[in-house]
Amino acid sequence: MLLIQDLKYAFRSLRKSPGYALAALLVMALGIGANTSIFTVVNAVLLRPLPFGNPAQLVRIWHTPPQSSFPGVKIFSVSAANFLDWQRENNVFEQMSISAYSQMNLTGSGEPQALVGEEVSSNYFSVLEAKPFLGRTFAADEDKPGQNHSVILSYATWKTQFAANRNIVGKQITLNEQSYDVVGVMGPEFRFPDFAKIWTPMGMTPAQAIVRGEHHYTVVARLKPGVDVKQAQAAMDTLSQQLAQQYPADDKGWGAVVIPLREAIVGDSRPALLVLLGAVGFVLLIACANVANLTLVRTIARSKEVAIRTALGATRWQVIRQVMAESVLLSLFGGLLGILLSVFGTNLIVKVLGDQLPRFHEIALDTPVLLFTLGLSVLTGLLAGLLPALRSTNANPNDALKQGLGRTSADAGPERARGVLVIVEVALSLVLLFGAGLMMRTLAALHNVNPGFESTNVLTFRPSVGISRFENATQQAEFTDRLVQRLQRLPGVQAVGTVDSLPTQGGSMQPVGIEGRPVLAMADQPEVGVRVITPGYRTSMHIPLVRGRDFSASDNAQAPGVAMISQSMAKRFWPGEDPIGKHVTLTFFDKQLEVVGVIGDVKLSELNSPENDDALYFPSAQFTLPNKEKWRSFLPTFVIRSATRPEDLIPAVTGAVNEVDSSIPVQDMKTMDEVVGESIAQQHFTMLLLEVFAGLALLLAAVGIYSVLAYSVRRRMREIGIRMALGALPSQVLRMVVLQGLRPTVIGLVVGVLASLAVGRVMTSIVFGVKSTDPITFAAAAVVLFVVSLLASALPGYRAMKVEPMKTLRDE
Numbered sequence: 001m002l003l004i005q006d007l008k009y010a011f012r013s014l015r016k017s018p019g020y021a022l023a024a025l026l027v028m029a030l031g032i033g034a035n036t037s038i039f040t041v042v043n044a045v046l047l048r049p050l051p052f053g054n055p056a057q058l059v060r061i062w063h064t065p066p067q068s069s070f071p072g073v074k075i076f077s078v079s080a081a082n083f084l085d086w087q088r089e090n091n092v093f094e095q096m097s098i099s100a101y102s103q104m105n106l107t108g109s110g111e112p113q114a115l116v117g118e119e120v121s122s123n124y125f126s127v128l129e130a131k132p133f134l135g136r137t138f139a140a141d142e143d144k145p146g147q148n149h150s151v152i153l154s155y156a157t158w159k160t161q162f163a164a165n166r167n168i169v170g171k172q173i174t175l176n177e178q179s180y181d182v183v184g185v186m187g188p189e190f191r192f193p194d195f196a197k198i199w200t201p202m203g204m205t206p207a208q209a210i211v212r213g214e215h216h217y218t219v220v221a222r223l224k225p226g227v228d229v230k231q232a233q234a235a236m237d238t239l240s241q242q243l244a245q246q247y248p249a250d251d252k253g254w255g256a257v258v259i260p261l262r263e264a265i266v267g268d269s270r271p272a273l274l275v276l277l278g279a280v281g282f283v284l285l286i287a288c289a290n291v292a293n294l295t296l297v298r299t300i301a302r303s304k305e306v307a308i309r310t311a312l313g314a315t316r317w318q319v320i321r322q323v324m325a326e327s328v329l330l331s332l333f334g335g336l337l338g339i340l341l342s343v344f345g346t347n348l349i350v351k352v353l354g355d356q357l358p359r360f361h362e363i364a365l366d367t368p369v370l371l372f373t374l375g376l377s378v379l380t381g382l383l384a385g386l387l388p389a390l391r392s393t394n395a396n397p398n399d400a401l402k403q404g405l406g407r408t409s410a411d412a413g414p415e416r417a418r419g420v421l422v423i424v425e426v427a428l429s430l431v432l433l434f435g436a437g438l439m440m441r442t443l444a445a446l447h448n449v450n451p452g453f454e455s456t457n458v459l460t461f462r463p464s465v466g467i468s469r470f471e472n473a474t475q476q477a478e479f480t481d482r483l484v485q486r487l488q489r490l491p492g493v494q495a496v497g498t499v500d501s502l503p504t505q506g507g508s509m510q511p512v513g514i515e516g517r518p519v520l521a522m523a524d525q526p527e528v529g530v531r532v533i534t535p536g537y538r539t540s541m542h543i544p545l546v547r548g549r550d551f552s553a554s555d556n557a558q559a560p561g562v563a564m565i566s567q568s569m570a571k572r573f574w575p576g577e578d579p580i581g582k583h584v585t586l587t588f589f590d591k592q593l594e595v596v597g598v599i600g601d602v603k604l605s606e607l608n609s610p611e612n613d614d615a616l617y618f619p620s621a622q623f624t625l626p627n628k629e630k631w632r633s634f635l636p637t638f639v640i641r642s643a644t645r646p647e648d649l650i651p652a653v654t655g656a657v658n659e660v661d662s663s664i665p666v667q668d669m670k671t672m673d674e675v676v677g678e679s680i681a682q683q684h685f686t687m688l689l690l691e692v693f694a695g696l697a698l699l700l701a702a703v704g705i706y707s708v709l710a711y712s713v714r715r716r717m718r719e720i721g722i723r724m725a726l727g728a729l730p731s732q733v734l735r736m737v738v739l740q741g742l743r744p745t746v747i748g749l750v751v752g753v754l755a756s757l758a759v760g761r762v763m764t765s766i767v768f769g770v771k772s773t774d775p776i777t778f779a780a781a782a783v784v785l786f787v788v789s790l791l792a793s794a795l796p797g798y799r800a801m802k803v804e805p806m807k808t809l810r811d812e
Contacts, residue, residue: 010326021330024291024384027703028334030696031287032380033341036365036373038280038689040346042273043372044363050262051189051362053129054222058261059229061086061096061219061236066253069511069527075257077215080208082251085243086219092235096221097124102200105464105665106161108174112665113161114464115175117154117198124199125152127222128192134158135169135184138201142183148203151180155188157197175200191361212250213511213522214588220261232258244523252523265358271765272686278762279435279693282428284380286697289421289428290704291384295327296418320390327385328378335377339370349689356681387417418708419744425704426748426785427755429697433781434756436694438767439687441777445769446680452602453503454542458672459646460502462637463657463664477621479661480636484534486656492643497537498620498636502672504679506605507531512616513585514573515592522587528569528614529604530586532623532636538564538599540639541672548580548597555619562619563593566601569614584616593618607679608768637668646671686766698785702792709741709796720800730801737800741793742786749782756781 014021049055062075063082070076078098087096099120106113118124122143125132133155142150151173153162162168172179180200223232236256244251263270343365350363357363463483465476480498487496501507511525535551546567555562563584570579585592593616604613620636642649650669657666677684713720720733760772770777 010322010329014326014329020294024294024330025334025337027287027290027294027700028331028377028380028384029337029341030700031284032331032335032338032373032376033345034280034338034693034696035284035376036338036342036369037345037349038273038276039372040342040365040369041349041357041363042277043366043369045269045273045357045359046266047368048359048362050265051130052192052261055261057094057223057225058128059221059223059232059258060261060264061221062257062259063215064255064257065527066523068253069523069525070509073509075259076254078217078219079212079215079250080204080217081210081212082243082254083217083219084209086236086239086256089239089242090235092224092227092232093221094224095123095127096219097121097127098202098204098217098219099124100202100217103464104175104198104200105177105663106173106175107177107663109161112464112663114665114667115157115161115197117196117200118193119202120199121202121204124220127220129222130186130190130192132184133187134166135182137184138199143201143203145203145205148201149178149180150183150201151175152184152186152199153182154186154197154199155190158185189362191359194358194361212247229258229260248523249521250523252521254523267358268682269357272682275435275763275766276686276689276693278759279432279690282432283693283697283700284376285383286425286428286700286704288380288384289425290700290707291327291330291380292387293418293421293704293708295323295385295388296421323388324382324385327388328381331377331381331384334380335373338377339365339373342373356685387421422701422704422708422744423748423751425697425701426745426789427752429694429701430749430752430781430785431755431759432690432694432697433785434752434777435759435763436687436690437777437781438760438763438770438772438774439683439690441770441774442683442767443680443687446607446683448769449603449607451503451607451676452543452600453672455672455676457642457644457646458540459640459642459649459653459669460637460672460675461653461657461666461669464667465664477623480534480620483638483657483660484536486660487638487640487653488536490649490652490656492649493640494643495536495540495641497540497639498534499537499639500532500636501604502637502639502675503541503602503604504607504676511587513587515583515585525587526572528616531604531615531617532620533617534620534636537617537639540641541602542641543602544600546598546600547578548595550597551617551619556621559622561591561593561622562596564597564599564617565595566613566615567598568601569616570598572614586616586618591622607676639672683766683768698788701785702788705741705745705789705792706795709737709793710799712740713737713796713800721804733800734794734797737797738790738793741796742789745786745789745793749785752785753778753782 050058052058061078063078065073065076067073080098083096083098090096097120099118101116102119103114103116106115120138122138122140125137130137132152135152137152138150142148153168158164158168168182169184171182173182174180175198186199221232223229236258240251240255244254346363346365350360465479484496484498487493508530509527510530511522511527513519513525533551535553535555538545538550548564551562551564565579565584573579573584574582579595579598582595583592584595599617601613602615603609604615640646640649640653653669654666657664724730724733756778757773760774764772
């Protein structure tokens with residue numbers, strides 16, 4: 001009852017001070033809204049349980065490769081034979097499932113559509129404890145070679161491609177020119193993996209099941225009750241050692257790592273999201289300091305009222321409770337407005353940056369977020385009102401009753417408190433500016449990295465070719481040649497080539513044997529990036545030819561095997577020698593190749609990779625694999641260099657593909673600049689949000705400094721008038737006010753530098769090309785904040801300069 005009375009009185013009191021109420025409300029709404037937006041993202045990505053049964057029991061298992069062959073690589077895809085041994089020999093998992101990326105063309109209902117998905121073992125959904133929305137999951141018999149023509153649709157595919165037809169289960173659809181039975185549709189919450197639009201049974205053949213040296217599968221398992229990740233890891237370590245002893249040629253040096261599925265899905269986004277959550281927390285603290293400053297000013301103005309209430313018998317607790325009630329009421333209204341702002345902010349994050357985050361489809365306001373906002377609003381109100389409430393009861397009632405409008409000794413305490421709050425605002429603002437500066441410099445460093453190619457004026461796309469479209473690899477190569485020739489005739493096209501994996505997107509790593517060196521088991525052989533290209537690829541990407549020659553049309557299936565290598569590979573295997581004419585053997589293909597050219601280094605995987613990638617290129621015309629199952633995943637990406645904007649070529653390129661074969665859909669049409677941009681998307685995401693928060697903090701800090709000084713000038717009008725009547729120059733008054741404002745700013749900068757050193761260590765894992773204690777970034781952030789503080793101090797100083805001494809003294 002007392003709380004309701006306090007809130008009613010607080011509401012009436014705030015109505016009498018609309019300026020204060022509106023300013024405090026807006027500041028609260030900005031701070032709470034920003035926090036709610038980021039917490040909505042963090043909740044969906046890091047906190048919300050995975051949409052599976054008993055998700056804490058789910059883990060992902062990877063290989064760990066030998067560091068002698070894969071220096072710096074921590075996890076690796078799994079081989080089929082090793083998975084089957086894990087499945088058979090382990091005693092820590094209830095079930096284990098295996099899956100692999102797949103792509104199929106949907107035809108028979110309008111334009112052909114490329115559907116990416118997963119080939120999965122029949123127990124895949126059972127391991128995840130995921131129930132279908134319609135129909136059923138796969139039966140064990142459907143996971144056999146030749147019987148794996150069943151398909152489960154994602155909810156989105158069911159809606160977009162089949163008009164949400166609830167009778168789709170039991171129907172047949174055409175995938176890769178073959179009939180598949182639709183046995184189920186997953187619910188809207190099931191998006192695993194995020195890209196999957198369909199799931200089909202793997203139907204692993206006996207030939208595939210015995211392969212240990214090729215790694216392109218992923219494994220998800222469910223722990224037995226009572227078994228934790230450490231126990232599972234110990235069991236897998238033992239099993240890996242046994243396999244290495246049984247199969248040294250393939251498994252020597254290869255281990256396994258068990259990672260909780262949530263951690264595997266979140267990946268590298270956790271550090272960036274936690275940094276952003278901390279940053280937005282600083283914004284809220286700055287908002288609290290701002291509101292506390294405004295409330296201090298208000299309580300000082302009401303000091304006589306408080307003194308009278310105290311004289312009439314009000315207890316200290318009653319006075320504190322009343323001030324806190326006003327602050328909490330403001331923060332609750334600020335929370336409501338903050339929720340509205342967060343809806344806009346969250347939608348903007350999802351729209352602009354969502355595809356750079358795992359589980360971004362799940363980002364939405366929900367009950368935990370609303371409860372978080374409610375709790376945050378109450379906590380913000382308590383923090384913002386605590387200091388003013390305590391200050392309001394510390395004053396001597398007799399002094400307050402004797403106070404006039406002039407400055408008295410009773411002002412000293414509140415002014416010191418307001419100065420401390422400004423110091424806090426400045427220090428926190430510097431931390432945010434420093435963090436944003438580090439990310440800006442990181443992004444600049446990434447943009448300045450030489451990727452080894454020129455991305456401007458390059459268009460890329462991938463035709464979706466199913467395994468049944470061609471009888472063998474030769475027919476697929478002939479299709480590629482026809483399409484390359486057609487694209488070369490398009491106006492504005494300067495060069496056309498293909499590659500199996502674009503730079504900065506990763507790709508195949510394979511063991512190689514070096515001529516003249518000791519013959520090693522495959523597990524001990526060095527690994528290099530292997531790329532399959534057509535003769536026009538190097539020219540299209542403007543990769544420099546350092547030595548030797550490029551591929552030509554004569555490098556066909558009938559010609560001796562040839563290869564080009566990167567400079568770093570040449571230095572690694574033939575330091576100080578001419579590699580031209582040397583021979584290497586691709587172990588997977590048992591194919592010996594003669595090195596005919598050396599080309600520039602290219603960033604195959606990540607721009608922030610500290611070392612150059614060793615790479616071997618060989619002609620697609622010589623790319624032959626022993627069976628159809630292996631070459632089915634080879635879908636070349638076309639690379640087109642244009643004399644004009646590459647976007648202008650999109651209609652013509654699409655038309656050219658349709659002319660060559662109208663049944664083949666085009667996918668992943670994007671410029672090479674976009675491809676490179678995707679490789680640094682995480683850093684770009686973090687930088688943009690830190691910039692927004694730093695800008696908001698800067699604005700709030702400027703408002704805080706201005707409000708303190710403006711109130712101080714108004715309280716000191718009589719003093720300033722006397723000074724000017726006694727001969728003080730306007731410039732001296734301006735200097736006095738500005739120095740008063742800069743004093744807490746300078747102290748705040750010192751405190752902020754110390755805090756930034758600690759924050760910089762936290763950001764070490766997400767910065768690149770700059771030290772986390774970079775002095776240039778420190779200096780730039782401090783200068784920006786000092787200039788803003790100077791401007792915020794100059795405005796009240798300018799008002800003080802305009803004081804008319806005689807008028808002020810008469811008014812007093």
